[in-house]
Amino acid sequence: xxxxxxxxxxxxxxxxxxxxxxxxxxxxxxxxxxxxxxxxxxxxxxxxxxxxxxxxxxxxxxxxxxxxxxxxxxxxxxxxxxxxxxxxxxxxxxxxxxxxxxxxxxxxxxxxxxxxxxxxxxxxxxxxxxxxxxxxxxxxxxxxxxxxxxxxxxxxxxxxxxxxxxxxxxxxxxxxxxxxxxxxxxxxxxxxxxxxxxxxxxxxxxxxxxxxxxxxxxxxxxxxxxxxxxxxxxxxxxxxxxxxxxxxxxxxxxxxxxxxxxxxxxxxxxxxxxxxxxxxxxxxxxxxxxxxxxxxxxxxxxxxxxxxxxxxxxxxxxxxxxxxxxxxxxxxxxxxxxxxxxx
Amino acid sequence: xxxxxxxxxxxxxxxxxxxxxxxxxxxxxxxxxxxxxxxxxxxxxxxxxxxxxxxxxxxxxxxxxxxxxxxxxxxxxxxxxxxxxxxxxxxxxxxxxxxxxxxxxxxxxxxxxxxxxxxxxxxxxxxxxxxxxxxxxxxxxxxxxxxxxxxxxxxxxxxxxxxxxxxxxxxxxxxxxxxxxxxxxxxxxxxxxxxxxxxxxxxxxxxxxxxxxxxxxxxxxxxxxxxxxxxxxxxxxxxxxxxxxxxxxxxxxxxxxxxxxxxxxxxxxxxxxxxxxxxxxxxxxxxxxxxxxxxxxxxxxxxxxxxxx
Numbered sequence: 001x002x003x004x005x006x007x008x009x010x011x012x013x014x015x016x017x018x019x020x021x022x023x024x025x026x027x028x029x030x031x032x033x034x035x036x037x038x039x040x041x042x043x044x045x046x047x048x049x050x051x052x053x054x055x056x057x058x059x060x061x062x063x064x065x066x067x068x069x070x071x072x073x074x075x076x077x078x079x080x081x082x083x084x085x086x087x088x089x090x091x092x093x094x095x096x097x098x099x100x101x102x103x104x105x106x107x108x109x110x111x112x113x114x115x116x117x118x119x120x121x122x123x124x125x126x127x128x129x130x131x132x133x134x135x136x137x138x139x140x141x142x143x144x145x146x147x148x149x150x151x152x153x154x155x156x157x158x159x160x161x162x163x164x165x166x167x168x169x170x171x172x173x174x175x176x177x178x179x180x181x182x183x184x185x186x187x188x189x190x191x192x193x194x195x196x197x198x199x200x201x202x203x204x205x206x207x208x209x210x211x212x213x214x215x216x217x218x219x220x221x222x223x224x225x226x227x228x229x230x231x232x233x234x235x236x237x238x239x240x241x242x243x244x245x246x247x248x249x250x251x252x253x254x255x256x257x258x259x260x261x262x263x264x265x266x267x268x269x270x271x272x273x274x275x276x277x278x279x280x281x282x283x284x285x286x287x288x289x290x291x292x293x294x295x296x297x298x299x300x301x302x303x304x305x306x307x308x309x310x311x312x313x314x315x316x317x318x319x320x321x322x323x324x325x326x327x328x329x330x331x332x333x334x335x336x337x338x339x340x341x342x343x
Numbered sequence: 344x345x346x347x348x349x350x351x352x353x354x355x356x357x358x359x360x361x362x363x364x365x366x367x368x369x370x371x372x373x374x375x376x377x378x379x380x381x382x383x384x385x386x387x388x389x390x391x392x393x394x395x396x397x398x399x400x401x402x403x404x405x406x407x408x409x410x411x412x413x414x415x416x417x418x419x420x421x422x423x424x425x426x427x428x429x430x431x432x433x434x435x436x437x438x439x440x441x442x443x444x445x446x447x448x449x450x451x452x453x454x455x456x457x458x459x460x461x462x463x464x465x466x467x468x469x470x471x472x473x474x475x476x477x478x479x480x481x482x483x484x485x486x487x488x489x490x491x492x493x494x495x496x497x498x499x500x501x502x503x504x505x506x507x508x509x510x511x512x513x514x515x516x517x518x519x520x521x522x523x524x525x526x527x528x529x530x531x532x533x534x535x536x537x538x539x540x541x542x543x544x545x546x547x548x549x550x551x552x553x554x555x556x557x558x559x560x561x562x563x564x565x566x567x568x569x570x571x572x573x574x575x576x577x578x579x580x581x582x583x584x585x586x587x588x589x590x591x592x593x594x595x596x597x598x599x600x601x602x603x604x605x606x607x608x609x610x611x612x613x614x615x616x617x618x619x620x621x622x623x624x625x626x627x628x629x630x631x632x633x634x635x636x637x638x639x640x641x642x643x644x645x646x647x648x649x650x651x652x
Contacts (some may be wrong), residue, residue, distance in 0.1 A: 005389060041353070077555065078549055078552055078553060096529050105555040105556070105557060107555070108552065108553050108554065108555035109554040109555040110555060113553070114550075114553035116546060116549065116550055118546060121545065121546035121547065122546040122547055122549070123547055123550065124547045124550075124551070124565050124569065125547070125643070125644075125645060126568060126569055126642060126644060127565075127568070135554060135556075135564070136554045136555065139560070163476075170644040170645075172644070172645055173644075183550075186550075186554070190554070190555070193508075251530060282491075334558045
């Protein structure tokens, strides 16, 4: 692995060597995010814990409002200014939640890159894409010529044809898929060890979705990065995630290796999601046909937040909040009756 | 871009025609004409009639209009009957003083307005934002002539640090320029504030932060320029308005500009001067708007795209 590392031009002298594949790279423990909304503050993220291993893809899945994006963004401190956090986000043995602002800025882009959901909105409409991709390099002190050469390389890397012609165009002059490739190139520019991809394919059509996912998976592999993939789309997860974290109403419902979790769910919510995956041909793959409305983290049901929609709900579920526990080696579930689901 | 400019120039010509026509009508709607005003209340009806004939005012209105229009096309605005000189010459003589005043006020307004607007807009709802917004609203509501008089009272009469009237030196420029700039500054500040506040909530601002930029770099690199389009448009419109609106301020400070000339010309029904001055101001407004549009096209590639069509 060292050989391949040295070939990717001067990775910022990280000091300590990158963790071996499979070792925890990022550890989120008991993360809490509180949003003061009117009179009653809402605990929108409630004791969320998960791990992203080096060289692997961890998926955060859930319906909209489940807190998956907010969990991901709190890692790099990109939360609304009024949000309050608790818990620990351990990145290379330091806690990013309590890190100083300037340290957090070093992490952003250069250690952890972010890909946002809607590339048209997430790109500055009045700057050329070349300028936006190269910004982090330019500010890092590279010469104009070096930046341009590197940006051309990155454009080629993310599969944009004729980089020479494309480097000086504006976002509105590109297709959605190309724009998302630009976003990816931008996230790669700082040579991060972890990429947070927030719904990277949601704004794209189905065929483009597949290509972008392929690209992300390949890049993650070739650049020896880890990825935290946020999506509501189970098919996306099944494609690229090695591990998944299923979120419901700001809590973790279940987590474990992707294939096992999706094929043999140990939480009724995961099972409902898995049973409701729409046909591949449809554009939206949201678990919308699920009975009932998703719980609102500002007004979470008592006990297990999923109980009003759960076919297995019993009295205990209405009263007692289930704890996330290891129900099988590497499998964690927050259902009181997880063992019953094993059969 | 060429097509865009040609189209805008054509619209500009139409606008000039409209202005010329409107001025022609309005001036003649005002009670009393050149002849009655010039000869005073003691003139006999015969005298007035004779002068009207010399000035061509006894011809049918439509005929007057067309001969006037023909003159305007040749950029001939006739002679001022009071001074016996070409009207446009007189107007152009006074023009630089007004331009100087307007320019000074505009520079103050852009610099102060942009700074205040960015400071307020970068954190919408903050104490600083509320303070700036309230003060800006208050300043916009102050009548400039009153502010001018207050300035004269304070700085010229009480403190005696600045001259109260006249033109020619930089010291003379300060009070009228600041007075003229106050409502303009407030407007620029408010436009900038709402533009910046809106841009701050855009997704690409979050993208910029995710690259590890400082908040100042995010503001200067991604927010301010993206917020400027409505500001540029308003500045373009407003500078034109200032050219005409300087009238009152020029009178308060006895500034030897177009405004004082225009006021006396209206009072004396000096049609030629009024028409020449209005057309010149209209011309400036049109050119400034075109300039604002071109600056915006430079700022935003999406506007360039539209302009090409």
